[in-house]
Amino acid sequence: MSDARLAVLSRRLPDLRLLTAAGDLEHYGRDWTRRWTPAPLAIALPTSIDEVQAIVRWANEQDVAIVPSGGRTGLSGGAVAANGELVLSLERMNRVLDFDAVDRTLVVQPGIILQTVHEAAHTHGLIYPVDFAARGSCSIGGNIATNAGGIRVIRYGNTREWIVGLKVVAGNGELLELNRGLIKNSSGYDFRQLMIGSEGTLGIVVEATLKLTDPPPSSQVMLLALPDMDALMRVFALFRERLQLQAFEFFTEVALKHVLAHGAQRAIDGDYPYYVVTEFDADDEPAQDAALAAFEHALEQGWVSDGVIAQSEAQAAALWRLREGVTESLASRRPYKNDVSVRISAVPAFLHEMQALLAHEYPQIEVVWFGHIGDGNLHINVLRPEDLPEVAFIAQCEHVTKLLAETLQRHGGSISAEHGIGLVKRAYLESTRSAAEIALMQGVRKVFDPNGIFNPGKLFC
Ligand code: MLT
Ligand code: ZN
Numbered sequence: 001m002s003d004a005r006l007a008v009l010s011r012r013l014p015d016l017r018l019l020t021a022a023g024d025l026e027h028y029g030r031d032w033t034r035r036w037t038p039a040p041l042a043i044a045l046p047t048s049i050d051e052v053q054a055i056v057r058w059a060n061e062q063d064v065a066i067v068p069s070g071g072r073t074g075l076s077g078g079a080v081a082a083n084g085e086l087v088l089s090l091e092r093m094n095r096v097l098d099f100d101a102v103d104r105t106l107v108v109q110p111g112i113i114l115q116t117v118h119e120a121a122h123t124h125g126l127i128y129p130v131d132f133a134a135r136g137s138c139s140i141g142g143n144i145a146t147n148a149g150g151i152r153v154i155r156y157g158n159t160r161e162w163i164v165g166l167k168v169v170a171g172n173g174e175l176l177e178l179n180r181g182l183i184k185n186s187s188g189y190d191f192r193q194l195m196i197g198s199e200g201t202l203g204i205v206v207e208a209t210l211k212l213t214d215p216p217p218s219s220q221v222m223l224l225a226l227p228d229m230d231a232l233m234r235v236f237a238l239f240r241e242r243l244q245l246q247a248f249e250f251f252t253e254v255a256l257k258h259v260l261a262h263g264a265q266r267a268i269d270g271d272y273p274y275y276v277v278t279e280f281d282a283d284d285e286p287a288q289d290a291a292l293a294a295f296e297h298a299l300e301q302g303w304v305s306d307g308v309i310a311q312s313e314a315q316a317a318a319l320w321r322l323r324e325g326v327t328e329s330l331a332s333r334r335p336y337k338n339d340v341s342v343r344i345s346a347v348p349a350f351l352h353e354m355q356a357l358l359a360h361e362y363p364q365i366e367v368v369w370f371g372h373i374g375d376g377n378l379h380i381n382v383l384r385p386e387d388l389p390e391v392a393f394i395a396q397c398e399h400v401t402k403l404l405a406e407t408l409q410r411h412g413g414s415i416s417a418e419h420g421i422g423l424v425k426r427a428y429l430e431s432t433r434s435a436a437e438i439a440l441m442q443g444v445r446k447v448f449d450p451n452g453i454f455n456p457g458k459l460f461c
Contacts, residue, residue, distance in 0.1 A: 005062040006042055013054055017092070019043040028089055029081040031074040033424060034334050035394075040067065040081035047092045049167065049175060049206045055088060056204065057173040059453045066453050068200035070111060070139030074146065075337050076422030078199045078458050085456075088204065090141050096120045097207070105164060105181055106210045110141030117210065126212035129156035133324040141205045147197035149418035151247045151324070154374040155216070158418070159196060165209030166192045170202070171449030181209045194444070199420050200455040202448040217283035219246055220291060221316035224298070224307045225272035229355065231303040232274055233348050236374055238303070242294045244281035248374030249323045251275050255370045256322060258329040264321050268306050276373075277323045279316075326370045326381075335368065335381035336397040337424070340408055341417035344376045350411045354378075357407060361400045377417035380404075398427070405431035421459045429460055 003020075010018060019028070020042045029038025041064065046052050059066050067081040069089040081087045090111035098107040099120070106120055106128065114135040121128040130143065132150030142148070144166070149158045156162075165181040168191075178192035179185055195202055226232055236248055253271045260266055268275075282288045291309070298304040310316035342350045358367055362382060371379040382400075384393040405415050405428040415421075415428040429438060438460060445452075 003041065005058075005064055008062065009044070009055070009058050012058060013046075013051055015047075016051055016055075017045040017047075019045070028069060028072070028087045031072040031077060031079040032331070033075060033077045033080065033422075036077060036080045036082040036423070038080070038082060039084060040087045041084045043069075043087045043089055045089050045092045049169070052088070052169050052204055052206050053173045053175060055086070056169050056171070056453070059086060060172070060451050063451070064453065065456050066204070067455055068141070068145070068204050070142030070145070071113065071134070071137045072142075073134040073138040074142060074422065075339070075419040076146075076416065076424040078145065078420050078422035078455070079142070080423060083457070090139065090204075090206075093206065094139075099124055100181075103181060104212045106212055107165075108140055108208055108210060110144070110205045110208060111139050114138050114140060114143060121212045124212070125215070127215050128162065128210055128212055130159050130162055133327055140208055140210070144196050144205050144208060145198065145200050146418065146420040149372065149375065149377065151249055151372065153372060153377075154248055155246045156213075160193065162211045163192065163196055163208055164211045165207075166195055166205055167207035168195055168203035168205055171451065171454060175206070176203065197420070199422060199459050201445055201459050202454065204454070216246055217244075217281045217287075219279050220282035220288065221277065221279045221310040221319050222291065222295065222307060223267050223310075223319045223322065224276040224278065224295070225268050225270070225305045226274040226276065226303065227305050228273065229351055230348070231298075232276070232351075232373060234301070234303045235276065235298050238298055239278060239280070239294055240374070242290050244287070245374065246279040246281065248276060248278045249371070250373040251277075251323050251326055251370035252368065254366065255326045255368045258368065259322055259325040262325060262329040264325055265318060267308050267319055267322065270306070272305050275322070277319055279320075323370065326368070326379075330368060330381055330383070333383050335383050336394065337419070338380040338382075338401060338404060339371075339377070339417050339419040340380070340404065340413055340415060341375065341377040342408065342411045342413035344374070346411045346413065347373065347376050350407070350413065351378075353407055353411075354380075354404065357403055358400070361396075361403065365396075372417075375417070376413075401425075401428060408432070423458060426458070426460060 026038045028043040029040045065085040067085045069087045072079045093109035094111035117128045166178045168176045366383040368381040409431045414432045
């Protein structure tokens, strides 16, 4: 170990796995943004809370910044280590520690993969309902750090709703036990909620108590083809009124073409500008009839051009793939991502304004839209043309994001709905949070992390 600081750490924690090989630094130093060149000092892979506390104390003494790291599926650069930081990977702290049938809670370590949590809940006849396409590789710790949303928010809310307790190592190395699984706890500031969505800037989550719930009734999955943007919110209003929605997701034909190019099968003949994948409770005949009636009404009104209902689980999965496959199908193009939200009632006006803005600003550039329209959350992925250098492309996207941020501000929206601010959206935080709020956030950060060792440069400077 040539670095003197790392030598101290190794002497103090002889069993700690520390990686410094170039391949490891690259692997652990980046997330899915792939925009920054990874350059961490080393990777630490602790296996216990004691080790995490010792690492944090060492980082304070040695003035080394720490980047907490989970599955690194983040899309905002929150887990990027490009400035000699220690990456503190929680991937070896990945176990289920406890299940309580009375409390209906699952206690897990932060490095556990979301899908493993789903499976663990399932073995007890329950569900952990936060879900999204990266389920096979994202970790609960990362989900907590960004207050991850996903495809079932319309029914179940964000990660925030499902965390009833957290153990967190604060900036001075102290262990905080927050809320301890209580449903009711009116005893002052709720630091657990403060930690959720703090992007690794206030503490390191070392254990989480997750609330579980009953599985939903059996459902049906429907794919709808829509003629225009106005129809989108009309169909949403109709379906929300008549059905018990579990998900209502949209994507464009442009997005679909990428997914089809990655091996998915077209489910509706012809191409239509917009599509919706929706899932709703359909455990009895009246519920199924209501779905059909809603579809027929939308068809008569001209809000829907065509549609298909999955007849089997395999077909339902194939329909879901058309929506969930979008991110992966674009990954090799390293899109510039916008992840914005407005109140549902503001979606139609915002969509019109945004559509005009993007058409004007990106005339020659492919823009892929998809997202959680039922939550007012839209993903706008901008693809770099091959002949446009990366630097010029990013500069153009940042210029447009500034305009987009102004539009969002007028509509009372957010520059980050669910991916987090990280490095990517830091320059636009003021469009969503007031100067007074940001000043308070800076103050809070200083209290939890006085020496500024946690994820410096992320969220805000
Ligand atoms: C999604 O909704 O698929 C995720 O937020 C990922 C993405 O936006 O690329
Ligand atoms: Zn999303």
